[in-house]
Amino acid sequence: MDRIAFDIAHLLAGGLVLVSFMMIYQDRLYALLNVFALHAVLLSLSVSWQAYTQHAPHLYVTAAIALIFKAIVIPGVLHRIIRQMGIHREVEKVVGVGVTMLAGMGLVAMSIVLMLGLTEAADAFAREDLAFALSVVLLGLLMMVTRRNAVSQVVGFMSLENGLILAATGAKGMPLVVEISVAFSVLIAFIVIGVFLFRIRERFDTVDDVALEDYRGEVE
């Protein structure tokens, strides 16, 4: 891979990590959805670039799914759900933004150390792409555990999934990437429908155990 292609791929993958950080400090659900749409657009660009440099036209399908489904349809539907169901428009956090950001930086550092520690057997691009991808995955995880609203957990999961697609497209010639991205889209569609149908209106206080003891049949 020539120098400039390599740099562009890095730029896009690094952009994804940056946008993941941006998602961590959003206070409003609408803003969060907009940032997520940006995340999906970046993913789509990154995947298209891989499709172009690897001469793998099937990856354009994955890029198109990312663009149409994740950047447009899902944020749009979630916008409507929030409006129609009168969900709290604020992101309820379990841990403060500062602590979460610090933890996020730690996770990024960890994934870089882990991935760059791999031997030279894997080619340099795959290795560094994986470092970015793992960062995005871990930041998505972090977002899922530090949020209480169902909608922001779903957004966290989708950004995590973007990281996985990034990793899969970076592994040269990996089969089933398109199938996996379709499978993920189905999964997400299920969840969004679930949020809507089951009226998961507010939040799940999985952190606040005391309030839940009653539901769990664990109280005397």
Added chain:
Amino acid sequence: MIGLFANPAHVILVIPAVFAVLLAVLPGYRLTARLNVLASLLTLIAALSLFVVPRAAPGAFLLVDDLNIVFVVLNTFVGFTAAAFSASYISHEIETGKLTPAYVRFYHGMYQLMMFGMNLALLSNNIGLMWVAIEVATLTTVLMVGIYRTHAALEAAWKYFILGSVGIALALFGTILVYLAAQPVLGEGEAAMIWSNLIVRAAEFDPKILNLAFVFLLLGYGTKVGLAPLHAWLPDAHAEGPTPISAVLSGLLLNVALYAVLRFKMLIATHPEALAPGPLMVAMGLLSVIFAAFMLYRRRDIKRLFAYSSIEHMGIIVFAFGMGGPLANFAGLLHMVMHSLTKSAIFYSVGHVAQIKGTQKIEGIRGLTQSHPVLGWGLALGVLAIAGMPPFGVFMSEFLIVTSTFAREPLLALLLVFGLLVAFGALLMRLAGFIFGEPTGKVGPAEASFVPLYAHLALVLAAGIYLPGPVVAWFQSVAALLG
């Protein structure tokens, strides 16, 4: 078409897929419940025919070998008995109005889709396909756990979904890493994701990438096995969903995830320089056993109690496979089969008990042997078996695990025995409450089918007294395969 049905592996997948669609559209819950049983029976017959029909060579997607036959037959057998139990369970739920006919239609469609996902995961030769199949199985169970739409059920389904997705995401990352390790050796494309290719050349892969991949896979699929500290979804999902699904979760889905871990363990074990997968599995297994054993004491919900017992037993099984060697692997395999049979039998009886009493609270369930002797003694036998009392099969497999460990690592064996004894005490303490004393609550007649319950118990008892030679030989060959 004929070529398609010549291979039982295809039939095992086609039947549940076709019936999933059929059951989702057909009206009438009595008919669909029967068709559900029929579909599961046909799948079981197809699975049994794997023993006699000559095996096809491993293809790009499907693989049949000694290891997965055991899993597939167990899966389809428990799937069949759970369907039979589900038929009587569901009709009660309809009568009491907890479920509407439309939801039952959805439930039956999902049941077959779940069986399809699990069978596909067990039969797939492509590690990417296996991942997709486990995702399908997880998704369908998430939907079924939330089917009662109570606050608690939705909460459980949501928690299960979130933790399950995290697990599945980590597992996918591990799968990508395995591809990355295989790609320089096997070339780009499909070839580097086919398990039967990977296992032959695994010794040439880059050990560092393999190590990292295994850690992700163990954490990812381990979440689905319910290993501590990644088990948080398991008790909720078991307690809040319909009881047939609790039986299937404990008896089958945990095994499917375990199967995935074992496949990757075999892969990494062939590499001389990669990290030894054993100690990691032993540590997680032991932690799960001891943690779950103590958690058993504070349960007040009967399904939650047995959910923790499942965590304990999955811990024992993972411990045994982590120790490795012919004897421990043999015992682990046997324990897995025994646990599936016993635990699903327990859930069959618990399902009826909870329906009769109208509660899952332990304090509301007393004196079962007086009010409902057949059901009460069935539950008692099941709990005695799962606690590890002789002459049941669970005792034999636990005994084998403990003795083989004593010979190699006495300290670990002591810890394991400690965990087993703690759990034993908790279960017997609860059992005394369930079956003795004055009956409390409603004592209405049980409209139950006891055949699945006692069939499982009979099998577990028979295995504890006498294991037929061919079964032993088969398990030994699988144990050797596992290394």
